[in-house]
Amino acid sequence: MKPESDTFLQELSPNSKNTQVQPEKSVDTYAEWDTWETINSIKNALELFNDVNMVEANEFAFEKLRDTKPDIVFNFAEGLKGISREAQIPAMLDMLGIPYTGSDALTLATCLDKARTKEILTYHGIPNAKFFLADTVGRTGSHNLSFPLIVKPYSEGSGKGIFSSSYVKDQLELEKEVKRVLNEYDQPALVEEFLPGREFTVAVLGNDDEAEALPVVEINYTDFPENFIPIYSFEAKWILDTKENPLDVFTCPADISPELDKQIKDTVLRAYKTLRCKDWSRIDVRLDADNIPNIIEINPIPGILPKPEDNSCFPKAARTKGLSYDELVNQVLYMAAKRHNLV
Numbered sequence: 001m002k003p004e005s006d007t008f009l010q011e012l013s014p015n016s017k018n019t020q021v022q023p024e025k026s027v028d029t030y031a032e033w034d035t036w037e038t039i040n041s042i043k044n045a046l047e048l049f050n051d052v053n054m055v056e057a058n059e060f061a062f063e064k065l066r067d068t069k070p071d072i073v074f075n076f077a078e079g080l081k082g083i084s085r086e087a088q089i090p091a092m093l094d095m096l097g098i099p100y101t102g103s104d105a106l107t108l109a110t111c112l113d114k115a116r117t118k119e120i121l122t123y124h125g126i127p128n129a130k131f132f133l134a135d136t137v138g139r140t141g142s143h144n145l146s147f148p149l150i151v152k153p154y155s156e157g158s159g160k161g162i163f164s165s166s167y168v169k170d171q172l173e174l175e176k177e178v179k180r181v182l183n184e185y186d187q188p189a190l191v192e193e194f195l196p197g198r199e200f201t202v203a204v205l206g207n208d209d210e211a212e213a214l215p216v217v218e219i220n221y222t223d224f225p226e227n228f229i230p231i232y233s234f235e236a237k238w239i240l241d242t243k244e245n246p247l248d249v250f251t252c253p254a255d256i257s258p259e260l261d262k263q264i265k266d267t268v269l270r271a272y273k274t275l276r277c278k279d280w281s282r283i284d285v286r287l288d289a290d291n292i293p294n295i296i297e298i299n300p301i302p303g304i305l306p307k308p309e310d311n312s313c314f315p316k317a318a319r320t321k322g323l324s325y326d327e328l329v330n331q332v333l334y335m336a337a338k339r340h341n342l343v
Contacts, residue, residue: 034076034303041306045329046074062092072342073100074333076301083155083187084109086301101336103278103300111275111298114154114190124274126267127294129195129286134178135188140171145193150231151177154190157299159233161185167194167229195294197287199232200254202268203302203317204281205331207339211272213265214317218254223247232284249311252320260291267293275300279335282314304328 046052055064057077065073073093079085087105094105103111111117115133122128132143133154148169153161161181168174174191181189203214221230224247254261268283275298282302285293305312306325318328337343 038305042329045326057089066096072337075100075102086112099340101279101332107276108300111300112155121295126271127292129192129294131192133188134191137175137179140174140178148194150192150194151189153181153185154188162233164229195286195288197291200264200285201313202283203314204272207278213268215253215320216261216264217250217252217313217317220251250316252316264293271295280332
């Protein structure tokens with residue numbers, strides 16, 4: 001049995017009305033926000049079984065949610081500004097006592113802070129690259145990491161702040177790249193040792209012992225330009241691989257041994273449960289020099305572009321599993337409703 005009505009949280013878009021948007025400082029300012037195509041595709045999927053109201057995830061959301069008091073919210077709001085932006089809508093919903101899909105405010109805030117996430121993973125013995133946080137350029141002079149390194153903003157998603165220049169081979173390049181992150185994103189830079197192995201991403205559905213890792217997706221770089229640095233950067237996601245010129249980026253299921261498949265999925269599920277993710281997440285993995293799966297990033301609000309040609313990893317893994325886009329969306333809703341004892 002499904003709840004009779006759901007509230008749908010619409011993402012903010014660059015042309016949203018009555019919304020103050022931070023000044024555009026970089027080419028990737030709006031990379032995290034979903035398009036109307038994705039918004040409407042999720043809405044249409046939910047409307048197959050539910051009454052749906054759309055609420056924009058802006059500063060007026062609290063009053064609208066308080067007044068409408070929906071049975072459950074399908075939340076995929078990335079937030080507008082601040083280090084805890086993905087946690088803001090869930091925190092409102094917690095205060096109002098309204099159930100919602102996905103992870104809670106604490107998990108969302110933690111996973112957006114890549115350094116804090118890595119500290120937790122390290123404490124629990126879950127492999128991830130050695131790192132340090134640079135809040136000044138001067139901080140880069142005392143590290144003990146081995147080059148090459150990767151430099152990225154510590155609280156962004158969707159490839160924001162990660163370019164080919166993020167791959168640094170010496171101290172001079174490191175200082176230059178940290179300065180770029182500090183200036184363009186107004187936040188410390190996360191500096192990690194580069195993991196040289198194959199790269200994967202894994203979609204997870206479910207909760208607790210019922211959480212399931214879907215077929216592993218491998219990210220391939222063979223179709224990219226010859227001198228392209230093998231990292232899934234903003235350029236790779238949004239410039240080289242486009243609807244007009246799609247690249248052969250993903251293989252699903254990944255062409256790997258059963259042993260490696262199990263190792264990757266076990267590592268991912270450990271991370272998922274350790275960070276207390278709920279209902280769904282997508283977790284990025286890369287092999288180190290010893291072919292050990294390392295966690296790169298945890299995405300508790302995964303992107304789900306609707307068309308197969310969009311090269312969106314979560315829907316691709318779901319389709320390989322046998323779930324259509326509409327079934328995926330409603331499965332997430334059902335898992336949340338079950339967790340909240342609504343079904």
